[in-house]
Amino acid sequence: MNMCKIIRNLLIGCLFCLNAQAKITSYTPLEEIQVAHRFSSMLLFDEAIKEVIMPNKDYIANVNQNMVLLRATKPGTAATSIVVTFKKGNKVFNGLLRSTHKPQEVYDFTSKEEEEASPHPTLDHQVLQKIKQIQSMDQTYFNIGKHTRYYDLILTNLFHDEEHTYLKVYLENKTGLTFELFETNFQHYNSKKSRKLVFPIYGLEDRVIPAYSSKMFVYVLPRYTTSTNGNLLVHFVEQSGSRLVNLSIPARLLLEAPYYGKG
Structure with a gap:
């Protein structure tokens, strides 16, 4: 009889654990x-x-x-x-x-409510003028990025105006394989590890970087005020492979970036 009670209690305990697990998952x-x-x-x-x-x-x-x-x-x-x-x-x-x-x-x-902007807004004339000017600007930053045996990824310029953030990025392909960009993904992170997806409203259409070559990419993002201990993560995703190139831009640079007036 005691053995039956023990078995019964074990079965009840197992059912309780399974039920608890179902509630938390x-x-x-x-x-x-x-x-x-x-x-x-x-x-x-x-x-x-x-x-x-x-x-x-x-x-x-x-x-x-x-x-x-x-x-x-x-x-x-x-x-x-x-x-x-x-x-x-x-x-x-x-x-x-x-x-x-x-x-x-x-x-x-x-979650759709985390999206910062529509992926395809219309750019006005002043923004297009600024993009052209930034494309020909001399490099401002030299040490923000990554140097690896396969690639170099460097943030070269960063500006704000009333509504936008402008980034120019240098990407060098050090391999014998063509690097074709599939997606450039932008995410704002803060100290609590929460994030906000940000859709660029402008990015260069030429996404192919041949073997042993480099290119500059200019992106325009909707302006976002980050916390002092947050950062902006930029992910470059390869089209026909699994190479993933990342760039982390600290909040300090975002907060201290110069104002870029009328184009």
Whole structure:
């Protein structure tokens, strides 16, 4: 009789634990993600990613903060499940990966209220004039960026006006492979690790950097007042591969950047 009671109590305890676990874990609906083998598709989330689990090893995941780049290693790769866990909270992303020739390039699962601006606003004449002037300006900053054996990424100029922030960035491709930009992603981070996505309202259309060459890129962002201990993260994502080039611009530079008057 005592043994029966012990077994009964153990079963009740297990059911209680399972029920408690179900209460603290929330799951997103099953999403279908279509990717190709020739270039990566991007998934964006609100939280920093902890782990990406895929049973089929013929898919590759490259994680950076709240972003993951996915692609297949060969055409016709069999479908598989994908689970994404996050560093904070108990939310889990569940999806189904499929290989295709015409995938969706970006899957945005972020909260829409965090978007700072429309991706395609109209630029006025003064902004276009400033862009032309910035493109020909001498370099102001020399030490803000990264130097690696594969690339150099340097912030060269930074300005504000009443409504916009202007950035000029130097990117050198030190490899024998062409670097074709797929996406330039901007995010404001503060000391509490919260973030705001920022859509550039201008960026150079020529995104191809041949092997052993370099280019300057000018971007215009909607002006944003950051905290003193925040920063602006810039992610350059490759079109046909998994290279991810990052630049962190400290809040000090954003706050001290000079005012750029009429063009």
